[in-house]
Amino acid sequence: MNRNRFRLLAIGTMLIVALTLPAQQTPAGSGSTDQHSAQSGMPSVEQHLKVxxxxxxxxxxQQSKVRPILQEMHDGMQNVMQDQSLSPEERHEKMKALHMKADKQAREILNDDQKKKLDQLEQEPHPELHGNPNA
Structure with a gap:
């Protein structure tokens, strides 16, 4: 069980980091729906939801139900990233907790087939999540 949780955290973190690349490439005046996200290097909720x-x-x-879950995770992660009083270990633990909470909530919305797809997504490399538009 702990191995699966760690794998899930690792994949979730990979998704967050991977989605950071397109967010960093968003020009400031491009009409981005989440200007602060682009400036902080975090993927926007809409980018995460799209993937x-x-x-x-x-x-x-399902999208309308997942969006607020992603928004809560996104806002929490931004707060953690901005909290300079946290050690790297504390920051990691808080990010892990936010991701695990969002994952648990989102899985309640998914059907069995989608849960299997999510499990598979978490196990396989996905170049399209690394800012490669040709993937």
């Missing part, structure tokens, strides 16, 4: 929607075939209803 999950494409990979898991989320319905419109």
């Amino acid at each position: 999950l929607s494409e990979k898991l075939d989320l319905t419109d209803d």
Whole structure:
């Protein structure tokens, strides 16, 4: 169980970091819906939702339910990243807790097939998540 949680955290962190590249490349005046995210290097909620929607075939209803979960995780992660009083270990633990909470909430919305796709997504490399538009 702990091995699966660690794998999940590692993949989730990879997704967050991987989605950072496109966010960093967003020009300041491009009309980005989340200006602060682009400046902080974090992927926007919409970018994260888009990847999950494409990979898991989320319905419109599921997207509307997942969006606030991603927003809460995103806001929490921004706060953690900005908290200079935290040690790297504390920052890692807080990020891990935020991701685990979001993962648990999101999985409640997914059907069994989508959960399997998410499990597979977490196990395989995905070049398209690393800022490679040709993937």
